[in-house]
Amino acid sequence: MKKLFAEFFGTFWLVFGGCGSAVLAAAYPELGIGFAGVALAFGLTVLTMAYAVGHISGGHFNPAVTLGLVAGGRFQAKEAFSYILAQVVGGVMGATVLYAIASGKVGFDAVNGGFASNGFGEHSPNGYSLAAVFIAEVVLTAFFLIIIHGATDKRAPAGFAPIAIGLALTLIHLISIPVSNTSVNPARSTAVAVFQGGWALEQLWVFWVAPIIGGIIGGIIYRVLLESKD
Numbered sequence: 001m002k003k004l005f006a007e008f009f010g011t012f013w014l015v016f017g018g019c020g021s022a023v024l025a026a027a028y029p030e031l032g033i034g035f036a037g038v039a040l041a042f043g044l045t046v047l048t049m050a051y052a053v054g055h056i057s058g059g060h061f062n063p064a065v066t067l068g069l070v071a072g073g074r075f076q077a078k079e080a081f082s083y084i085l086a087q088v089v090g091g092v093m094g095a096t097v098l099y100a101i102a103s104g105k106v107g108f109d110a111v112n113g114g115f116a117s118n119g120f121g122e123h124s125p126n127g128y129s130l131a132a133v134f135i136a137e138v139v140l141t142a143f144f145l146i147i148i149h150g151a152t153d154k155r156a157p158a159g160f161a162p163i164a165i166g167l168a169l170t171l172i173h174l175i176s177i178p179v180s181n182t183s184v185n186p187a188r189s190t191a192v193a194v195f196q197g198g199w200a201l202e203q204l205w206v207f208w209v210a211p212i213i214g215g216i217i218g219g220i221i222y223r224v225l226l227e228s229k230d
Contacts (some may be wrong), residue, residue, distance in 0.1 A: 005201040006057035008090035010049040014061050015191045016096035018042035022181075023102050039173030042182070044144070047166025052157050054162060056224035062185040063087055063208075068145035068215030072223045074152070093190030099195050110195045116212060117200035118183040118207045126178040130206065133180040138217070140172045141184045145218025146226070181228045183207040184214070 010047070021041035025033045027059035033041070050059040058075065060066045063084040069075035102108050114123070120133040128136075147168040151161040169184075176182045183189045193200035 003057040004082055004086040006053035007060060007086040008093075010053055010057070010059060011059040011087040011090035011187050012097075014042070014045040014185070015091040015103045015188055016098050017045040019095065019188065019192050020101075022116040023098060023113075030153075033093060035177045036174065039170045039177065039182075042173050043166040043168075043170030044134035046164050046169050050162035056201035059162070059165075061090075061187070062089060062211075063187055064141050064185060064211035064215035065148060067129075067212055068141070068148070068219035070219070071216040072145065072149050072219030073109045074149065074219075077224050087187040088190055091187040092194060095191035095195055096163050111198060112115075114181075114200070115168060116181065117196045118181045118189045119199060119203050120180060120206060123203060124179060125181055128179045133190045134210045136176050136179045137183055137207065138214035140176055140182075141211040141214030142221065144168055144172060145185055145215050146222050149219065149222035150226065153227070178185065180207075184211050186211055 002221075017040070018041050018205075021033060022038045026035070028036050046059075046061060049061065053059060058069070060069065060075075060083060066075060066083045066087070070077050070080055095115075099110065102110070102115075120128060120130045124133060141203050148161075148165055150156060151164040157164045172184055186208040189204060193204045223226070
């Protein structure tokens, strides 16, 4: 249960901190943090919670990471479902608190404002197609898993993995916020889509399928091509 609570709180913090920066601070008049600030916020959520609870659960906070670690031989498949459930529930709870805060401002509209949801086509921040979004999510999640496997490898310097992983997530967001608003995490996408309630739920399948495919590919690549067999 401690592992599941760690995943719950870690994903809560990721959604509340990352999506919260987008909803509350990205376009704040004159002092908005913009894309770069949102990207950094997502990276910092993972970095901080990886240090806080990573030693308890492994610090996945993401169904694609959990399944990618299964594919890479770093995590037991029998535990995957409970981890993913804890992540989704934690993410939705984080979005619930964010919604309660954001709705305290006059004129707030989660439906028309998007509520930091992921999308393609007319719902992509810069109008990217389904194919472009799918490719980006697969490739970026695959590299995220390669970085996670490498940073936590027994040959890697001890204690620095959360920094590398947090910076990797920051870089991923810097690349792909204009493309899909960046998912690489089905729990994050689900959490805010619930409150957007329309097109975000209709397009949500992409942000489950593509990151999971990418995560599994990344795990297999590291396991087969890069991991030491000693």
